[in-house]
Amino acid sequence: MIKREDITTIAEAYDTKNISIAVLGSHSALEIMDGAKDEGFKTVCVCQKGRETPYLRYKRLVDKMILLDKFSDISYKENQQKMLEMNSILVPHRALTAYVGYEIVQNELSIPLFGNRTLLRAEERTYQHNQYYLLEKAGIRHPKIYKDPSQIDALAMVKVQEASRNLERAFFLVSSTKDYYEKSKIKINRHIIEEKDLRSAVIEEYVVGAYFNFNFFYSPLSDESEFLGIERRLQTNLNDLNSMPARQQMEFEWDVKHIEIGHTPASIRESMLEKIFDIGDRFTRASKTEYPPGIIGPFSLQSIVTPDLEITVYDVSLRVPGNAIMATTSPYTKYSHGHTFGVGRRIAMELKSAISNGAIDRVIT
Secondary structure: OOOHHHHHHHHHOOOHHHOEEEEEOOOOHHHHHHHHHHOOOEEEEEEEOOOOHHHHHOOOOOOEEEEEOOHHHHHOHHHHHHHHHOOEEEOOEHHHHHHHOHHHHHHOOOOOEEOOOOOHHHHOOOOOOOHHHHHHHHOOOOOOEEOOHHHOOOOEEEEEEOOOOOOOEEEEEEOOHHHHHHHHHHHHHOOOOOHHHHOOOEEEEOOOOEEEEEEEEEEOOOOEEEEEEEEEEEEEEHHHHHOOOHHHHHHOOOOOOEEEEEEEEEOOOHHHHHHHHHHHHHHHHHHHHHOOOOOOEEEEEEEEEOOOOOEEEEEEEOOEOOOOOHHHHOHHHHHHHOOOOOHHHHHHHHHHHHHHOOOHHHOEO
16 A cells, blocks of 8 residues: 555655646546636646547646547556656546556555545445445434345335446335335346346335535634535436426336436525534544544535434535536625635635645645
Protein backbone atom coordinates (compact mmCIF):
# COMPACT_ATOMS: atom_id res chain seq x y z
CA MET A 1 0.00 0.00 0.00
CA ILE A 2 1.22 3.50 -0.84
CA LYS A 3 2.26 5.30 2.34
CA ARG A 4 0.94 8.76 3.13
CA GLU A 5 4.40 9.98 4.10
CA ASP A 6 5.72 9.04 0.64
CA ILE A 7 2.95 11.04 -1.01
CA THR A 8 3.72 13.98 1.28
CA THR A 9 7.38 13.83 0.21
CA ILE A 10 6.32 13.97 -3.45
CA ALA A 11 4.00 16.93 -2.84
CA GLU A 12 6.64 18.82 -0.87
CA ALA A 13 8.91 18.70 -3.93
CA TYR A 14 6.24 20.32 -6.11
CA ASP A 15 6.42 23.88 -7.40
CA THR A 16 3.52 25.20 -5.33
CA LYS A 17 3.11 28.18 -7.68
CA ASN A 18 2.32 25.81 -10.54
CA ILE A 19 0.04 23.17 -9.05
CA SER A 20 -2.30 21.39 -11.47
CA ILE A 21 -5.59 19.82 -10.49
CA ALA A 22 -5.87 16.51 -12.35
CA VAL A 23 -8.95 14.41 -12.97
CA LEU A 24 -10.01 11.37 -14.95
CA GLY A 25 -12.07 12.47 -17.98
CA SER A 26 -15.43 11.06 -16.89
CA HIS A 27 -18.19 11.37 -14.27
CA SER A 28 -17.69 14.87 -12.78
CA ALA A 29 -14.49 16.03 -14.50
CA LEU A 30 -16.08 19.19 -15.93
CA GLU A 31 -17.35 20.21 -12.50
CA ILE A 32 -13.93 19.65 -10.90
CA MET A 33 -12.00 21.48 -13.60
CA ASP A 34 -14.44 24.39 -13.65
CA GLY A 35 -13.91 24.88 -9.92
CA ALA A 36 -10.15 24.62 -10.41
CA LYS A 37 -10.16 27.32 -13.09
CA ASP A 38 -12.32 29.60 -10.92
CA GLU A 39 -9.58 29.48 -8.28
CA GLY A 40 -6.72 30.00 -10.74
CA PHE A 41 -5.36 26.45 -10.99
CA LYS A 42 -4.07 24.73 -14.11
CA THR A 43 -5.88 21.51 -15.03
CA VAL A 44 -4.95 18.09 -16.38
CA CYS A 45 -7.59 15.83 -17.93
CA VAL A 46 -6.58 12.16 -18.17
CA CYS A 47 -8.94 10.65 -20.70
CA GLN A 48 -9.55 7.40 -22.54
CA LYS A 49 -9.32 7.71 -26.32
CA GLY A 50 -12.76 8.09 -27.84
CA ARG A 51 -14.21 9.86 -24.79
CA GLU A 52 -12.41 13.19 -25.03
CA THR A 53 -14.99 15.22 -27.01
CA PRO A 54 -16.68 16.98 -24.03
CA TYR A 55 -13.29 18.07 -22.71
CA LEU A 56 -12.15 19.37 -26.09
CA ARG A 57 -15.38 21.32 -26.57
CA TYR A 58 -15.07 23.19 -23.26
CA LYS A 59 -11.66 24.64 -24.11
CA ARG A 60 -11.57 26.95 -21.08
CA LEU A 61 -11.43 24.02 -18.70
CA VAL A 62 -8.53 21.86 -19.96
CA ASP A 63 -4.92 23.06 -19.95
CA LYS A 64 -3.39 19.65 -20.64
CA MET A 65 -4.97 16.49 -22.03
CA ILE A 66 -3.36 13.09 -21.52
CA LEU A 67 -4.99 10.51 -23.82
CA LEU A 68 -4.77 6.83 -22.86
CA ASP A 69 -5.85 3.63 -24.59
CA LYS A 70 -7.81 2.82 -21.44
CA PHE A 71 -8.31 4.62 -18.15
CA SER A 72 -6.35 2.08 -16.12
CA ASP A 73 -3.22 2.99 -18.10
CA ILE A 74 -2.93 5.98 -15.77
CA SER A 75 -0.89 3.64 -13.55
CA TYR A 76 1.87 3.21 -16.18
CA LYS A 77 5.12 4.78 -15.02
CA GLU A 78 5.39 7.13 -18.02
CA ASN A 79 1.86 8.45 -17.48
CA GLN A 80 2.41 9.00 -13.78
CA GLN A 81 5.66 10.79 -14.59
CA LYS A 82 3.83 13.21 -16.91
CA MET A 83 1.43 14.06 -14.12
CA LEU A 84 4.20 14.49 -11.56
CA GLU A 85 6.07 16.86 -13.89
CA MET A 86 2.94 19.04 -13.95
CA ASN A 87 2.76 19.10 -10.13
CA SER A 88 -0.56 17.25 -10.29
CA ILE A 89 -2.96 16.62 -7.43
CA LEU A 90 -5.54 14.05 -8.50
CA VAL A 91 -9.17 14.49 -7.46
CA PRO A 92 -11.06 11.17 -7.19
CA HIS A 93 -14.57 10.54 -8.42
CA ARG A 94 -16.58 7.39 -9.12
CA ALA A 95 -14.97 6.68 -12.49
CA LEU A 96 -11.51 6.57 -10.92
CA THR A 97 -12.39 3.66 -8.65
CA ALA A 98 -14.62 1.97 -11.24
CA TYR A 99 -12.29 2.11 -14.25
CA VAL A 100 -8.90 2.14 -12.56
CA GLY A 101 -9.79 0.07 -9.48
CA TYR A 102 -9.16 0.24 -5.75
CA GLU A 103 -6.04 -1.92 -5.88
CA ILE A 104 -4.28 0.37 -8.33
CA VAL A 105 -5.42 3.52 -6.52
CA GLN A 106 -4.21 2.20 -3.17
CA ASN A 107 -1.06 0.38 -4.23
CA GLU A 108 0.28 1.72 -7.54
CA LEU A 109 -0.89 5.28 -8.14
CA SER A 110 1.86 7.43 -6.62
CA ILE A 111 0.19 10.72 -7.46
CA PRO A 112 -0.88 12.95 -4.55
CA LEU A 113 -4.62 12.41 -4.22
CA PHE A 114 -6.96 14.97 -2.70
CA GLY A 115 -8.81 13.04 -0.01
CA ASN A 116 -8.37 9.78 1.86
CA ARG A 117 -7.60 7.03 -0.66
CA THR A 118 -8.05 4.21 1.87
CA LEU A 119 -11.62 5.35 2.58
CA LEU A 120 -12.80 5.07 -1.03
CA ARG A 121 -13.34 1.30 -0.84
CA ALA A 122 -15.82 1.67 2.03
CA GLU A 123 -18.35 2.79 -0.57
CA GLU A 124 -18.65 -0.81 -1.77
CA ARG A 125 -21.43 -2.70 0.01
CA THR A 126 -19.57 -6.02 -0.27
CA TYR A 127 -16.56 -4.67 1.65
CA GLN A 128 -16.37 -5.64 5.33
CA HIS A 129 -16.05 -2.16 6.83
CA ASN A 130 -18.38 -0.60 4.29
CA GLN A 131 -20.71 2.37 4.28
CA TYR A 132 -23.29 0.56 6.43
CA TYR A 133 -20.58 -0.10 8.99
CA LEU A 134 -19.66 3.58 9.05
CA LEU A 135 -23.31 4.66 9.31
CA GLU A 136 -23.82 2.32 12.25
CA LYS A 137 -20.67 3.60 13.96
CA ALA A 138 -21.99 7.11 13.44
CA GLY A 139 -25.41 6.23 14.85
CA ILE A 140 -27.14 7.17 11.59
CA ARG A 141 -30.16 5.17 10.49
CA HIS A 142 -29.94 3.23 7.23
CA PRO A 143 -32.53 0.88 5.67
CA LYS A 144 -32.86 -2.54 7.27
CA ILE A 145 -30.76 -5.14 5.43
CA TYR A 146 -32.25 -8.54 4.63
CA LYS A 147 -29.34 -10.99 4.74
CA ASP A 148 -31.30 -13.67 2.92
CA PRO A 149 -34.34 -13.54 0.57
CA SER A 150 -36.23 -15.77 3.01
CA GLN A 151 -36.29 -12.85 5.47
CA ILE A 152 -38.22 -10.49 3.18
CA ASP A 153 -41.43 -9.59 4.98
CA ALA A 154 -42.21 -6.16 3.51
CA LEU A 155 -41.50 -4.04 0.44
CA ALA A 156 -37.77 -4.18 -0.30
CA MET A 157 -35.31 -2.90 -2.88
CA VAL A 158 -32.87 -5.36 -4.47
CA LYS A 159 -29.58 -3.81 -5.60
CA VAL A 160 -27.62 -6.09 -7.91
CA GLN A 161 -24.89 -5.68 -10.53
CA GLU A 162 -26.20 -5.26 -14.08
CA ALA A 163 -25.09 -7.94 -16.53
CA SER A 164 -24.04 -5.61 -19.35
CA ARG A 165 -22.71 -2.51 -17.56
CA ASN A 166 -20.16 -2.71 -14.77
CA LEU A 167 -20.92 0.74 -13.39
CA GLU A 168 -24.66 0.24 -13.02
CA ARG A 169 -26.84 -1.70 -10.62
CA ALA A 170 -30.19 -3.20 -11.57
CA PHE A 171 -32.65 -2.10 -8.89
CA PHE A 172 -35.98 -3.84 -8.52
CA LEU A 173 -38.71 -3.89 -5.89
CA VAL A 174 -40.01 -7.06 -4.25
CA SER A 175 -42.71 -7.60 -1.65
CA SER A 176 -42.01 -11.16 -0.50
CA THR A 177 -39.62 -14.09 -0.85
CA LYS A 178 -41.77 -15.54 -3.62
CA ASP A 179 -41.82 -12.20 -5.43
CA TYR A 180 -38.03 -11.98 -5.15
CA TYR A 181 -37.45 -15.33 -6.86
CA GLU A 182 -40.06 -14.70 -9.55
CA LYS A 183 -38.66 -11.30 -10.50
CA SER A 184 -35.07 -12.50 -10.28
CA LYS A 185 -35.83 -15.33 -12.70
CA ILE A 186 -37.44 -12.93 -15.19
CA LYS A 187 -34.45 -10.57 -15.07
CA ILE A 188 -31.97 -13.44 -15.47
CA ASN A 189 -33.91 -14.74 -18.48
CA ARG A 190 -33.90 -11.27 -20.01
CA HIS A 191 -30.11 -11.04 -19.41
CA ILE A 192 -30.55 -7.94 -17.25
CA ILE A 193 -28.70 -9.60 -14.36
CA GLU A 194 -26.71 -12.79 -13.88
CA GLU A 195 -27.53 -15.44 -11.32
CA LYS A 196 -24.01 -15.36 -9.84
CA ASP A 197 -24.36 -11.64 -9.03
CA LEU A 198 -27.48 -12.24 -6.94
CA ARG A 199 -25.27 -13.89 -4.31
CA SER A 200 -23.64 -10.52 -3.59
CA ALA A 201 -26.79 -8.43 -4.07
CA VAL A 202 -28.04 -6.20 -1.29
CA ILE A 203 -31.69 -6.41 -0.24
CA GLU A 204 -32.79 -3.28 1.61
CA GLU A 205 -35.96 -2.24 3.33
CA TYR A 206 -37.85 0.18 1.06
CA VAL A 207 -38.24 3.39 3.01
CA VAL A 208 -41.04 5.72 1.93
CA GLY A 209 -40.37 9.44 1.97
CA ALA A 210 -38.81 12.36 0.08
CA TYR A 211 -35.41 11.78 -1.50
CA PHE A 212 -32.58 14.26 -0.90
CA ASN A 213 -28.86 13.99 -1.54
CA PHE A 214 -27.18 15.94 1.26
CA ASN A 215 -23.74 17.11 0.16
CA PHE A 216 -21.01 17.92 2.67
CA PHE A 217 -17.37 18.95 2.73
CA TYR A 218 -15.04 18.25 5.63
CA SER A 219 -12.10 20.62 5.89
CA PRO A 220 -9.08 19.36 7.88
CA LEU A 221 -7.83 22.95 7.88
CA SER A 222 -10.80 24.37 9.78
CA ASP A 223 -11.94 21.06 11.34
CA GLU A 224 -15.48 21.76 10.14
CA SER A 225 -18.02 19.69 8.27
CA GLU A 226 -19.78 22.09 5.90
CA PHE A 227 -23.21 21.48 4.42
CA LEU A 228 -22.85 22.47 0.76
CA GLY A 229 -26.32 21.80 -0.57
CA ILE A 230 -28.90 19.40 -1.98
CA GLU A 231 -29.76 17.86 -5.30
CA ARG A 232 -32.04 15.06 -6.43
CA ARG A 233 -31.36 12.45 -9.10
CA LEU A 234 -33.21 12.09 -12.39
CA GLN A 235 -33.52 8.44 -13.33
CA THR A 236 -34.49 6.79 -16.58
CA ASN A 237 -36.95 5.38 -17.22
CA LEU A 238 -38.40 5.78 -13.71
CA ASN A 239 -38.98 9.53 -13.99
CA ASP A 240 -40.77 9.12 -17.33
CA LEU A 241 -43.03 6.47 -15.84
CA ASN A 242 -43.96 8.68 -12.90
CA SER A 243 -45.26 11.33 -15.29
CA MET A 244 -47.72 8.92 -16.89
CA PRO A 245 -51.34 8.51 -15.73
CA ALA A 246 -51.85 5.52 -13.41
CA ARG A 247 -53.66 3.46 -16.05
CA GLN A 248 -50.76 3.78 -18.48
CA GLN A 249 -48.25 2.95 -15.75
CA MET A 250 -50.09 -0.32 -15.04
CA GLU A 251 -50.03 -1.19 -18.75
CA PHE A 252 -46.28 -0.57 -18.99
CA GLU A 253 -44.55 -3.93 -19.56
CA TRP A 254 -40.89 -2.95 -19.80
CA ASP A 255 -38.46 -3.23 -16.93
CA VAL A 256 -38.34 -0.14 -14.77
CA LYS A 257 -34.85 1.34 -14.79
CA HIS A 258 -33.13 3.34 -12.06
CA ILE A 259 -30.24 4.64 -14.18
CA GLU A 260 -29.08 8.02 -12.94
CA ILE A 261 -29.05 10.38 -15.91
CA GLY A 262 -29.14 13.88 -14.42
CA HIS A 263 -29.86 16.09 -11.43
CA THR A 264 -32.33 18.69 -10.25
CA PRO A 265 -31.73 21.24 -7.47
CA ALA A 266 -33.56 21.11 -4.16
CA SER A 267 -33.81 22.91 -0.84
CA ILE A 268 -35.25 21.84 2.49
CA ARG A 269 -37.18 23.55 5.27
CA GLU A 270 -34.95 25.36 7.74
CA SER A 271 -36.21 23.34 10.71
CA MET A 272 -34.48 20.26 9.21
CA LEU A 273 -31.04 21.85 9.01
CA GLU A 274 -30.06 20.93 12.56
CA LYS A 275 -30.62 17.24 11.76
CA ILE A 276 -28.65 17.56 8.53
CA PHE A 277 -25.73 19.22 10.30
CA ASP A 278 -25.84 16.47 12.92
CA ILE A 279 -25.58 13.54 10.49
CA GLY A 280 -22.73 15.28 8.65
CA ASP A 281 -20.82 15.79 11.89
CA ARG A 282 -21.54 12.24 13.09
CA PHE A 283 -20.35 10.68 9.85
CA THR A 284 -17.19 12.79 9.85
CA ARG A 285 -16.32 11.72 13.40
CA ALA A 286 -16.94 8.03 12.63
CA SER A 287 -14.70 8.18 9.56
CA LYS A 288 -11.85 9.65 11.63
CA THR A 289 -12.08 6.76 14.07
CA GLU A 290 -12.49 3.95 11.56
CA TYR A 291 -10.41 5.25 8.63
CA PRO A 292 -7.76 7.67 9.95
CA PRO A 293 -7.34 10.51 9.06
CA GLY A 294 -11.00 10.26 8.08
CA ILE A 295 -12.95 12.14 5.45
CA ILE A 296 -11.01 14.80 3.56
CA GLY A 297 -13.17 16.93 1.30
CA PRO A 298 -16.54 16.07 -0.24
CA PHE A 299 -18.99 13.35 0.70
CA SER A 300 -22.69 12.82 0.11
CA LEU A 301 -25.32 11.18 2.28
CA GLN A 302 -28.11 10.12 -0.06
CA SER A 303 -31.15 10.16 2.14
CA ILE A 304 -34.87 9.78 2.58
CA VAL A 305 -36.82 12.09 4.85
CA THR A 306 -39.75 10.11 6.21
CA PRO A 307 -43.22 11.53 7.01
CA ASP A 308 -42.21 11.80 10.68
CA LEU A 309 -39.27 14.00 9.52
CA GLU A 310 -36.56 11.48 10.35
CA ILE A 311 -33.58 10.95 8.05
CA THR A 312 -32.61 7.53 6.67
CA VAL A 313 -29.37 7.34 4.66
CA TYR A 314 -29.55 4.73 1.91
CA ASP A 315 -26.29 5.43 0.07
CA VAL A 316 -22.99 7.18 0.71
CA SER A 317 -20.55 8.79 -1.75
CA LEU A 318 -17.05 9.07 -0.31
CA ARG A 319 -15.60 11.29 -3.07
CA VAL A 320 -16.93 13.89 -5.51
CA PRO A 321 -20.56 12.77 -5.83
CA GLY A 322 -21.16 14.29 -9.27
CA ASN A 323 -23.87 16.93 -9.00
CA ALA A 324 -22.89 19.81 -11.25
CA ILE A 325 -26.29 21.49 -10.86
CA MET A 326 -25.40 22.50 -7.30
CA ALA A 327 -22.70 24.91 -8.52
CA THR A 328 -25.35 27.43 -9.58
CA THR A 329 -28.32 26.55 -7.40
CA SER A 330 -27.24 25.99 -3.80
CA PRO A 331 -28.23 28.75 -1.37
CA TYR A 332 -26.33 27.00 1.41
CA THR A 333 -22.83 27.80 0.12
CA LYS A 334 -23.91 31.43 -0.21
CA TYR A 335 -25.06 31.44 3.41
CA SER A 336 -21.57 30.32 4.47
CA HIS A 337 -19.27 32.01 1.97
CA GLY A 338 -21.28 34.83 0.40
CA HIS A 339 -21.44 33.28 -3.06
CA THR A 340 -22.85 30.17 -4.68
CA PHE A 341 -20.50 27.43 -5.88
CA GLY A 342 -20.23 23.67 -6.22
CA VAL A 343 -18.04 20.83 -5.04
CA GLY A 344 -15.34 21.41 -7.64
CA ARG A 345 -14.69 24.96 -6.53
CA ARG A 346 -14.82 24.02 -2.83
CA ILE A 347 -12.02 21.50 -3.45
CA ALA A 348 -9.95 24.14 -5.25
CA MET A 349 -10.57 26.60 -2.40
CA GLU A 350 -9.31 24.05 0.13
CA LEU A 351 -6.20 23.27 -1.92
CA LYS A 352 -5.49 26.97 -2.36
CA SER A 353 -5.73 27.54 1.38
CA ALA A 354 -3.59 24.48 2.15
CA ILE A 355 -0.86 25.63 -0.25
CA SER A 356 -0.79 29.20 1.08
CA ASN A 357 -0.57 27.92 4.67
CA GLY A 358 2.06 25.27 4.00
CA ALA A 359 -0.43 22.56 4.93
CA ILE A 360 -0.84 20.60 1.71
CA ASP A 361 0.07 17.40 3.58
CA ARG A 362 -3.21 17.69 5.53
CA VAL A 363 -5.47 17.39 2.47
CA ILE A 364 -3.72 14.67 0.44
CA THR A 365 -2.93 10.96 0.82
